Amino acid sequence: MATPRILHMLTPLKHMSPFDVNMGLDAGFDHAIPYTNVTVEDVYGLVQDAIFSRGPEGIKRTGMFIGGKRAIEALDMMDRAKKAMVPPFEISVFADPAGSFTTAAAMVACAKKALRDRFSVDLKGLRVVVFGGTGVVAFASAVIAVSDGAKATLVGYDGPERVKKLALEANARFDEALDYADGSTEEQKAVLAREADIIFSAGPAGRRLLTTDQLKDATKLKVAADVNAVPPSGIEGVGVNDNGKPIPGTNAVGIGALAVGNIKYKTEFGLFKQMIETPKPLYLDFRDAYALAQKLVG
CATH class of the missing domain: 3.40.50.10280 (Methylene-tetrahydromethanopterin dehydrogenase, N-terminal domain)
Incomplete structure (x- = not known):
């Protein structure tokens, strides 16, 4: 046996x-x-x-x-x-705490594919603004994006102190240059959106973080991804099944929670399979999740 x-x-x-x-x-x-x-x-x-x-x-x-x-x-x-x-x-x-490493890896990988397919660019040098920045998925997605050459900003919703602490923790741990910002007010969020090439929404389930009014002046925006599957969506105009669908009133495309979730599921499953099949021990974290997620999105 x-x-x-x-x-x-x-x-x-x-x-x-x-x-x-x-x-x-x-x-x-x-x-x-x-x-x-x-x-x-x-x-x-x-x-x-x-x-x-x-x-x-x-x-x-x-x-x-x-x-x-x-x-x-x-x-x-x-x-x-x-x-x-x-x-x-x-x-x-x-x-994979709270599924955050595989979820973040899937979101960044999906965004990177949309950038390549729709705009013929990659992440390097682009401004990524991550809303819901004190959460673990936001934290992980910002770190992954920065590690792939992007400039990322974690956005908090209750003042700058908590999100500042997380950004400094990330910079000390991973030797990166993660930025932070306060998004407590609707105007602050609108200003941050206007500066973004990519937006990640990783806030609490059922909470809208950005409206189409806040996105209409975001002329640099190329991709907006939302991991909230519980109505209302985190980003107005992004449906849960969207995967590169144009966002009304913008020049950007949206990636919804179920599109991200499909890659997240396959990524977590795939990493468990790697543990089972490997001839030598592995130590798997968000970096391995991101490597696999990029292969899965094609």
Whole structure:
């Protein structure tokens, strides 16, 4: 009988995401075991319990997933997991807090494809403005865009302090030049939209962040992507199924939540498959998600 494939799933939250449990099992793991209320300090011991309890074949069929809702915390957990490995006792680790790394990767990849197909340009040097900037998807999408040559601005909605802290955290962690801005008022949002080549809307579900009136003077705008699938849309004029459809009253095209979600689903599934099929351990984060998402969009 084959040694079962076991996925150990860690989260600092009260519950592990059922979405991620389903994805891991559907990708081919036989068992998905959740561990909740996990701290960064807990990770070392949990990893060593997982690696030393299985022989050479069992190690190849063991993986670890890191969830939660905070990007930096998840990456800290992954760093802690790496330090706990004792080769050849080493397993693959995949971090995707709140699905943010795969969702952000899918959104940026879809936008990049639309830029190439519709405007014959790529991300390099373009201004990306990310609304909902204190959220984990916004954070991850801004970091991914900057890493691919864009100039990105995280936009907060409750003053500059929280979004400033996140931007500085990202810059310190990834050695990037992420900017930040306050979008507390409708006028502030309109001004930021006018400066954007690309807009990402990653705010709370069911909350409209930008209207068509705010977009009508955004003459530089080429692509606007929205990950909110709950009405009303985050960006007025962008439908959930849109995938490069012109936005009324603008020169831009829109990418909706379900178009992004389709690539997000395939990306997360694909990274779980990589964990199962790899001949050597992998450490998967937003960079790997983005690499795969770009292949998936074609």
